[in-house]
Every structure is written in C-alpha cells, then in structure tokens.
Amino acid sequence: MSTNLINGGGALIRALADENIDLIFGYPGGAALHIYDAIYQQNEVQHILVRHEQAAVHAADGYARATGKPGVALVTSGPGATNAITGIATAYMDSIPVVVISGQVASHLIGSDAFQETDMMGISRPIVKHSFLVQSAEEIPVVIKKAFHIATSGRPGPVVIDVPKNMTDPNYKFDYKYPKDLVMRSFPILGKGDDEKIAAAIELFRSSKKPVIYSGGGTIQADASKELTEFSKLIGCPVTNTLMGLGAFPGNDDQFIGMLGMHGTYEANMVMSEADLIFNVGARFDDRITNNPSKFGLAAKKIHIDSDPSSIDKIIGVDLAIEGDAKLVMQQLIEQVKASGFDQAIYKDWWSKVEVWRKAHGLNHDMLNLKNEQNIILPQQVIQSLYQTTKGDAYVTSDVGQHQMFAAQYYKFKDPRKWINSGGLGTMGFGLPSAMGVKFAFPEADVACVTGEGSIQMCIQELSTCGQYGLPIKIINLNNRALGMVKQWQDMQYGGRYSSISYEDSLPDFVKLAESFGHVGIKVDKLSELNDAMKESFAMKDKLVFLDVLVDPDEHVYPMLEAGGSMSEMRLSKDKKTF
C-alpha cells in the first residue's frame, strides 16, 4: 500500500501517464510549482517549455489535430491562465481535444484578489466543452479521467482543469488509484445512425440528378476519411471539402472539385448553388460556407450527418438529419449501397456541367510556369513550389489570412490530419506553435508552417523553443509587407484606404532574426530562385529554415464570395465577377 502513497502533484502527472500522455506543453509559475516539482521527479511525461502560454495550447492543439490523440497544456494561474485563453478558444471553435491544466491560488485564497488570481472557471466557461475546479487532492485521478473522456468523445473539445495550489501540496499524501471506469449521468455519445434514415439518404441520391458531397472537419475528427472516400467512389458525384475538412477526400482526385465557401473554387461554389442534393457530413453550414443563408441551396434537398445534434438545423434547415458518429454512419451507408448497387451513370450530365465550370474558372495549378518580366513571385507559386518539393506529403500548418487561403487552395492535401489551421476562430499566431506540436508527434515527417510576416510575429518567440528542442520546421513566410487580407478588403470595400495595415519600414530582417535563434534564414525575391530555395530548405533535415519569400504585395485571393449574396455570386479576379 505504502508504495501508492502520492501527493496531488504526483497524482496529476501519474494520471496523465495512465491516460497514455507522454508529452505536455507548458510554462511554470507560482501556483503550478508543486506540479512542476512532480514533473521533475518522474520520466514518463515529458514537459516541453514554450515561451508563451498561448503557444503551449496551440502546440497541444497541433499535436491533437495531427495525431487524433488529446493534447495537453499546463499553465500557471492568473496571466498564465489568461494567456492560454486564445489557444482554448481556437481549439473550441474547431472541436479539438485539448486538456488544459491551470494552476490556481490556494482554495482558501480564491475570491480574495490574491497574487496571480483570476477566475479561470469563469473566464474560460464559454469556450470549453467542460471544466473542473479540483475540490480535493483525492479526486484528481477521477477528474483527469473524466476530462480526457469528455475532451475526446462525441464532438471533441477543450477541457480545463483548474487546480488550486493546496490540492497539490507535496506534504499531503493519499493512496493513488486510477479509476478503471467512470459513471457519468446522461452523457450520451452517438454511435450508429438510424437504418431507415440511411436507406432514405441513399434513395435521395438515387432520385437526384445533381448531388454534391460536402464534408467538413467532423469527418476528420471521426477518422472517417477512408469511409468518406469509399462512399464517394461508390456514388460517383462531385465531392467538396471545407477548409477544416481538406484531406478527408484526396485533393488530387478528379472527383474532388476543391474547397468550397468564401475562397472556395468556382466549380465547388457553382456545384453547391445548383445542386439538387447537398449531402453534408461533419460540417456545420458555417457562414464562410453558406454566404447568405437565405439564398443557400434553394434548389437542394439537404442531408446532414453530425455527432452533435445541436449543429443540426442551427443555420440551415435540413430534410434528413442523421445523428451519429460519421465513421459508423458512413460504414452503414457503404454497406447499404454495396448491397443494392448504384448506377453512377445518372450523374453524367451533371459531370459535364461541372467540367465546363472547372475548365472555365478553375484554379491554375500550373502557375510555376507563369513568368513575368520583373521576376516577381506570386504567393500561389510559393504554395505550388512547396507542394512539388514535398510531393504533397508534408504536414502544413498555417496562420490566418491570405497565405492560409492560398495554402488551402493550392496544396492538394491527399490525407486527413495534414492540414492544420485555425478555421473557426481564425487565430493569427497559430501556425508556428501548432507546427511544433506536429513535429513532436512526427519527428521524421516534413512539417511546413505557411505564414505571413504579420501572423508569424504574433508567436515568433517560439523560434526559441524550436531551438531548444531541435525542431526542424520549415517556415514558409509569404512576405507581402502588409496585412494582406485586411488590405484586400480595404481595396474592395473601402476605396483602397489602407488603414493600419503596413509596417514595411519596421519589419525585422527575418534571415538575421532566424539566425539569432540558431536557425537558418533564406530570403528569396525572384521567381527564378524560388524552387531551388524551397528544395534547399527541405534538404536541411536537421535545421529549422525560415524561408522569407517576398511576394507580390498586390495579389488578392480569388474566388471570393460576395457578401450577402448566394454561393454563385463570386468575384473571380480584380475585374471579373459572376454577378
């Protein structure tokens, strides 16, 4: 018995190990010191010291997105906790399983405005799936178990565990036992879908002439990409993925019509607006997809598969809702389609129409061959060079803005979990720390952080963390010397009045900056040098390379849905639009 006596801090770390967690990202401080002392005294759970708590949560988030396993961050109370908030909100919006453990002042001090006290339970409440305030040291193992169960099951999401310092008192010891099972009242986790609804869904496909399969991040979360692909192949209609769903269906497959929505492809948005059947799996009719909901899919019947019933009928009413786990539901669909057979020829006319759209205004995936006299680099060309160099196999994280959209449009993701971006919250600063999480999970894989000179500066301190742990990430900086997406909107809607978007004279020399952290910096400003620099960067297997690419500062992201319009109302270039 005596061997199991343990203090609260030790119990917390042991419970993490019992949850098969071997890596956590964090930053120490007063209220978390007992926990850090427990970390020092064991070697099952490795702690990665970041340079800012926001980065700890983003790194845990990136780790979770790439692996499908929960990510863990540990922060102290007060500013440690509030710095973590942006990371938690990011994970919440994209339904990512992250457990954030925050230190808290001792329980008798809570509410007294103690040093580094903040109401973490209150501040985080709207952006967590659930949260716990630890009430006794003995309950720590149960709380940890519940937290991981909640974070990873059903529709995943972040869970906060707030741990008052006295709960981890090193002198208070108790008998450690990790619970084998949990009893939770009415915490329903959806499994298979209703068989009759499955049959009805297939009937809708049979009776439709112009269907589209629209798949989102939920498909990836449910590890249902293989099933989605198999089902799509059986049905044979066009497939589009959301920003969060890229890679769920192979981006290099002819049946794929590209991403849909705000900056989706012309053909995907046209297909969505003319479809007579929209089959949504694991997406949520987000406003970046639907554009004006009252003009969305007017001619289409709609099927919605979701593990979260509250996502159904939230924005767009549907004709057939299948509540269930995407993987299991897709398996049911596949089984029924296989049993009854499916004649794909019924979509022949639909495909000819789609191909006309694709030919007319589809993305040019061969832009590297475009030359211009000034030798200026277009941002799209950088993504294509990255795609070629990494053969489409890299993990690509991104920040937020034009570079994110170019990466989503031009890097044809073949596999799920390789495109890591903050789709829901749109968090600048996400790219580098999330790439760290991915690199820890897959040390042998190519990990690229596609960013811009604006976003990268929001968490640039993590170059130091990358140096400490030897993380050879490739930072692809699309440097247009301005906040590009904001500038684009100012061009389009504010008469080109560039309010607070430039800092050209005060930008750091990114090459020297990278070198000062012990990394390699390469600057490219000529198209003729781009491919070689890209190859050189990835050839340096054990070095972080900061590839600073000076791109055309005037490029806009197109297509772009017109605000308030339908999905067919798009701007296709600076002077061409569909409406």
Place this chain on the structure above:
Amino acid sequence: MASQISLLMENQPGALSRVIGLFSQRGYNIDSLSVAPTQDPTLSRLTMTTSESTEVIQQILKQLYKLIDVVMVQDLKASESISLEMALIKVLNKSEVISKIEKNYSSLEFNELDNKDEKTILRLIGDTDNLESLLVELEDDLIEVTRTGALGMTLGNVSLETEEETKVIY
C-alpha cells in the same frame, strides 16, 4: 407565448452558471428562473421561462442537453403540463387588497402570513399571467414583491427523469 423549460442538472458549483451562460452569451433574456435540489440531493431541478421564439428554444434545448452538467431537459409546453408560481407581497391596506383579489382573481390562492407594524405579508399562489395582472392592479398598494418564478411539471406518464447512467469502461 412564453416558453417553459425544465431540466435536471448536477447539484454542484458552476452548473447553474453554464446554463445561464447559454442564454446570456447569445443575448437571450430569461423571464423567470427557479432552482432547488430534488429528492435526489445530487440533482437540482430548474424551471425557466423565456419569451424567445420556438426555433430559438429548440436550439437552446439541444445546447442545454449538450452541457455535461445537464442530465435531462424538457420543453414543458411540448406536452400537457401545469405551471404556477408563488409570490409574497407586503401591503399596508390589507382589506382593500384582499377585496380586489377576491373580486377579480378568484383563481389565486392567498394567505395572510404576518402583520407586523400594520404591514401585511400575503402569500399568493397561482398561474403567472393572473399573478402578473393582479400585481399591475395593485401597483399603488405594494410595498414590496418577491416571486419564485414559475414552477412546472408535466402531467401523467410524461416525467422529467434521468436516463440510465452512461457508464464508460476502458
């Protein structure tokens, strides 16, 4: 017409704030709210009245059910139910007030509870609409008013009960 939601939730710190948060963060108003433990002291039962639209309520019901601390949710207006509330009012001119109640509000039950300093506390029980119109009529007579908010319960076989516990075994 106002909607009425009844739910069972874990009787523990933070649970109520999560429920309330769903309303406040969307800018929805709660007209009345009543919470107390049930026969099972680990569960609290909450009755809430709100005048949001039916579509909004359907969405809120799903969001509420999603909360880990919420065990079961019920739309009281979706099946036959009764609803009533209690109010305490303090008045000076007891006899006038009582005659007004007896004349126009015979469906409201009332008792006299106290008469200290010639100020009378009356207990009123009845449905919310009647109670509210009475309070309007009594406006000039009232020294103070406190109300429980509506309580509701469905009739017969339809009850707000916990489903079987979800047991998670690894």
